[in-house]
Amino acid sequence: MSTSAVSFASAAWDMAAPPRSLWRDAWARLRRNRLAKLCLAVVALYVVLALAGFTPHLQRAASEMRYDSYELPSWRAVGLWLGADHLGRSVLWRLLYGTRIALTVAVSACLISIFVGTTLGLIAGYFGRWIDSLVIWLFSTVNSVPAILLMIAMAYALQGFETLKDRLSGMPIVVLALGLTGWVGLCRLIRGEVMRHRERDYVVAARAAGAGHLRIMFRHILPNVFHLIIIDFSLGMVGCVQAEVALAFLGLGITDRPSWGRMIDDAKLELLRGVWWQVAAATAAIFILCLALNILGDALRDALDPRLRGTD
Amino acid sequence: MWAYIVRRIFWTVPTVLGVVLLTFTLFSLVSRDPARQYAGKFVSEEVLQSIRHKMGVDKPAFLNFAAARQRGVAGLLDSQFFDVLLFRFPESMRYEQPVWSIFARKIPVSLAIQVPVFVVALGLELGLALICAAGRGRWPDYTITVLAVVGLSLPALSIYLAAQWFFGAYLELFPVAGWDTGAGAVRFAALPILVSVVASLGGGTRFYRTVAVDEIYSDYVRTARAKGVAEREVLLTHVLRNVLIPVITNTLASLPALVLGALFLERIFQIPGMGGLIVEAIFNQDRPVVMAAVYVISVAYCIMLLITDICYALVDPRVSLR
Numbered sequence: 266m267s268t269s270a271v272s273f274a275s276a277a278w279d280m281a282a283p284p285r286s287l288w289r290d291a292w293a294r295l296r297r298n299r300l301a302k303l304c305l306a307v308v309a310l311y312v313v314l315a316l317a318g319f320t321p322h323l324q325r326a327a328s329e330m331r332y333d334s335y336e337l338p339s340w341r342a343v344g345l346w347l348g349a350d351h352l353g354r355s356v357l358w359r360l361l362y363g364t365r366i367a368l369t370v371a372v373s374a375c376l377i378s379i380f381v382g383t384t385l386g387l388i389a390g391y392f393g394r395w396i397d398s399l400v401i402w403l404f405s406t407v408n409s410v411p412a413i414l415l416m417i418a419m420a421y422a423l424q425g426f427e428t429l430k431d432r433l434s435g436m437p438i439v440v441l442a443l444g445l446t447g448w449v450g451l452c453r454l455i456r457g458e459v460m461r462h463r464e465r466d467y468v469v470a471a472r473a474a475g476a477g478h479l480r481i482m483f484r485h486i487l488p489n490v491f492h493l494i495i496i497d498f499s500l501g502m503v504g505c506v507q508a509e510v511a512l513a514f515l516g517l518g519i520t521d522r523p524s525w526g527r528m529i530d531d532a533k534l535e536l537l538r539g540v541w542w543q544v545a546a547a548t549a550a551i552f553i554l555c556l557a558l559n560i561l562g563d564a565l566r567d568a569l570d571p572r573l574r575g576t577d
Numbered sequence: 578m579w580a581y582i583v584r585r586i587f588w589t590v591p592t593v594l595g596v597v598l599l600t601f602t603l604f605s606l607v608s609r610d611p612a613r614q615y616a617g618k619f620v621s622e623e624v625l626q627s628i629r630h631k632m633g634v635d636k637p638a639f640l641n642f643a644a645a646r647q648r649g650v651a652g653l654l655d656s657q658f659f660d661v662l663l664f665r666f667p668e669s670m671r672y673e674q675p676v677w678s679i680f681a682r683k684i685p686v687s688l689a690i691q692v693p694v695f696v697v698a699l700g701l702e703l704g705l706a707l708i709c710a711a712g713r714g715r716w717p718d719y720t721i722t723v724l725a726v727v728g729l730s731l732p733a734l735s736i737y738l739a740a741q742w743f744f745g746a747y748l749e750l751f752p753v754a755g756w757d758t759g760a761g762a763v764r765f766a767a768l769p770i771l772v773s774v775v776a777s778l779g780g781g782t783r784f785y786r787t788v789a790v791d792e793i794y795s796d797y798v799r800t801a802r803a804k805g806v807a808e809r810e811v812l813l814t815h816v817l818r819n820v821l822i823p824v825i826t827n828t829l830a831s832l833p834a835l836v837l838g839a840l841f842l843e844r845i846f847q848i849p850g851m852g853g854l855i856v857e858a859i860f861n862q863d864r865p866v867v868m869a870a871v872y873v874i875s876v877a878y879c880i881m882l883l884i885t886d887i888c889y890a891l892v893d894p895r896v897s898l899r
Contacts (some may be wrong), residue, residue: 350873400593402592403595406592406598409595409875410871413840414855415599417840417859418867418868419603422604438742502728508732514844514858529734529735536741536746537738537753541742544735544739547735548732551731551732552730555732556726556730
């Protein structure tokens with residue numbers, strides 16, 4: 266990835282220094298940003314917690330009804346630190362299990378939207394002409410349906426597939442609905458960026474050396490637009506986590522597993538009866554993750570911006 | 578410029594067709610037996626057939642050749658696809674009324690909430706963004722930016738629920754939920770409007786801040802300062818004017834969303850608007866209403882994007898040269 270036009274350009278600033286890659290530069294800049302490091306640690310913590318959600322021990326603890334209905338938070342037992350829900354299940358364990366669901370959904374949905382957006386953007390920007398027009402038509406069509414409506418319509422339509430609905434508690438539906446709506450922004454960005462790279466010297470050189478279209482697109486141009494994907498991933502995760510809550514509220518989300526969205530959804534009736542711990546826990550979990558991802562996304566944008574290279 | 582405008586209008590046609598195709602594909606091809614989905618597993622074939630007729634899904638998908646023999650072209654176009662394209666939606670399954678009359682009843686209610694929210698939020702966002710830009714890198718900028726990111730990271734649903742509980746149930750300042758006709762609605766609308774403004778402030782402020790900060794570093798601002806224009810004047814005439822261009826694009830495009838209302842806000846505060854209607858229709862499997870709402874709002878959105886682009890071209894002549 267390091268042999269790109271960008272690193273040639275930066276080497277030209279200082280011929281004596283060893284060539285620096287965009288990624289090493291970005292990493293160095295990110296490491297100097299204390300807040301970004303903290304946020305990275307927070308996200309890493311969530312990933313570890315999500316992985317813990319895959320252990321059978323936590324799965325059992327999250328579904329066990331061993332406390333009283335709506336038992337108040339107390340120090341009596343670890344499971345009661347965040348109280349119990351209406352069936353007497355530990356909110357803490359359900360919250361941790363929900364981390365797994367939230368991250369699985371968000372990461373898979375983001376991967377889908379990144380795959381679709383990147384592929385279409387690369388193809389459109391590289392080939393131009395009618396392929397470009399087709400892709401523009403595709404994304405302006407998808408963009409014409411307000412995102413929340415498209416998501417709802419997609420989740421609603423996919424409910425008809427019994428197999429999707431029954432398998433994995435409807436998670437495939439949520440993932441598809443989020444993934445297939447979220448690709449437009451990235452596609453547009455990548456298309457524009459690839460169009461600027463298409464006639465660059467390194468692409469012309471690769472073509473002259475006999476590289477095929479696929480090789481040029483994925484091996485030469487893609488690394489040069491990859492920073493867009495990373496930023497989109499970070500900010501796209503925020504959108505997915507929040508959208509999962511929205512779908513859960515509409516009953517189109519995950520059905521019989523503890524998810525943050527369902528925990529907030531339950532609060533519709535609970536909060537007026539004074540049961541605040543479940544919604545507070547889920548909100549805090551979402552808030553901290555989204556805050557970290559938002560700040561990290563901004564920091565990544567600054568760190569990866571090629572225009573800012575060499576300014577510090 | 579006129580060439581650009583005409584080209585842009587022509588470009589809207591395939592987009593609208595694309596939206597029809599998308600809506601139609603999602604609702605007809607993906608959910609293959611909506612009647613079964615609506616009625617459940619244990620109904621007789623006759624009941625199912627009558628539900629299919631009510632939903633309009635007993636017609637052929639694209640072209641109705643059977644009806645064409647009797648009624649000509651009008652019969653040929655009596656298919657599911659053209660029903661969507663020509664805005665001929667079946668009656669609501671739950672209300673047993675045409676979707677249009679339901680929409681006509683619900684839209685004014687949504688607007689009563691959304692228009693004040695829109696105006697107040699836009700004013701506040703612009704004001705805060707200019708304050709940020711004026712004091713960039715100092716405490717007002719930091720405070721506002723941090724608050725905006727905090728607001729962006731909170732799930733809107735939690736904000737609504739917390740506000741409903743705190744102001745409605747705990748302090749009893751506002752009614753918890755409900756609606757009234759005429760002037761009585763003000764009492765019920767106040768809290769949802771307030772909450773909605775707060776919940777929506779983060780994104781806009783951050784966006785306009787970026788725009789305003791970009792503008793502040795541009796040459797014309799430096800020129801204005803150099804010739805001795807007061808900082809206040811620079812901000813309010815020079816910068817604000819140029820910030821207004823992205824404001825136009827952003828706001829015009831969001832106008833159809835006003836009709837859509839806030840899905841969750843209306844559901845939580847029991848406001849009988851479009852958003853609440855759509856949520857309720859999803860719960861009731863009221864396919865005609867969901868489909869009509871998605872399609873009508875999307876087409877409105879397409880038209881608004883068109884108007885936005887034309888306005889953009891009128892404001893900024895560089896656009897039409899591309």
